[in-house]
Amino acid sequence: MAKIGYLCVGTNDFDKATAFYTALLADIGGKPLMPTSQGLIYRLSEGAMLMVTKPHDGEAATFGNGTMIAIQVESADQVAAVHAKALALGGSCEGKPGPRGAFGDFAYFRDLDGNKLAVYYSARM
Numbered sequence: 001m002a003k004i005g006y007l008c009v010g011t012n013d014f015d016k017a018t019a020f021y022t023a024l025l026a027d028i029g030g031k032p033l034m035p036t037s038q039g040l041i042y043r044l045s046e047g048a049m050l051m052v053t054k055p056h057d058g059e060a061a062t063f064g065n066g067t068m069i070a071i072q073v074e075s076a077d078q079v080a081a082v083h084a085k086a087l088a089l090g091g092s093c094e095g096k097p098g099p100r101g102a103f104g105d106f107a108y109f110r111d112l113d114g115n116k117l118a119v120y121y122s123a124r125m
Contacts, residue, residue, distance in 0.1 A: 006041060006049035007069050009115040010061025014039070017052050020089050020112050025050075028073055028082060044071070063114040070118040076105040082119040083107035 011017035018040050022032060029045035039053025050069070055061050073079060080097040086109040087093060094116060095108035104122025111117065 004048040006051050008039070008051045008053050009069065009111065009113070010055050010063070011039075011052055011113045012054075012061050013112065014052070014054055016112055020091070021050070021052050023089055024082065024085055024091075027085060028071070028078060047072070061113055063110075063116065068108075068116040068118055070120055073119055073121050076121050079105045079107050079119050079121050083109055086111070086117070 009017075018032075021030075021040075021042060025031070025042055025044065030042050030050070032040055033043040033049065034041045036051070036053065038056060039051050042050045042052070044050065071082070073082060076097075083093075083097045089112075091109045091111050093108070094110055095106065095118075097107035098105060100106045102124070104120055104124065106118055106120040108116065108118050
């Protein structure tokens with residue numbers, strides 16, 4: 001069985017990025033797991049891991065247009081709480097928390113380097 005093992009977000013300021021993700025993910029069971037030569041891997045409560053990293057080639061980190069990482073949480077209240085925390089930590093809003101049709105509750109934000117993330121809760125998934 002194949003599954004996604006981890007996802008990477010690039011950063012140009014490693015210390016600020018890891019402070020952002022350490023604080024953001026702590027409330028939903030995420031914690032730093034393992035440093036690498038260029039980054040830090042976070043373990044979420046289950047599913048894929050998330051790695052915050054400096055690009056291996058030494059060039060500036062950039063975000064991809066249309067690229068997004070979505071983190072599933074356990075309730076609509078957590079969707080709103082994670083979104084609010086991301087903004088309090090310096091992230092920017094890309095879509096306020098709320099229902100998105102029959103899909104469930106979603107919220108969207110960008111981290112300090114401009115990487116786009118979603119947090120969502122769906123009773124269907």
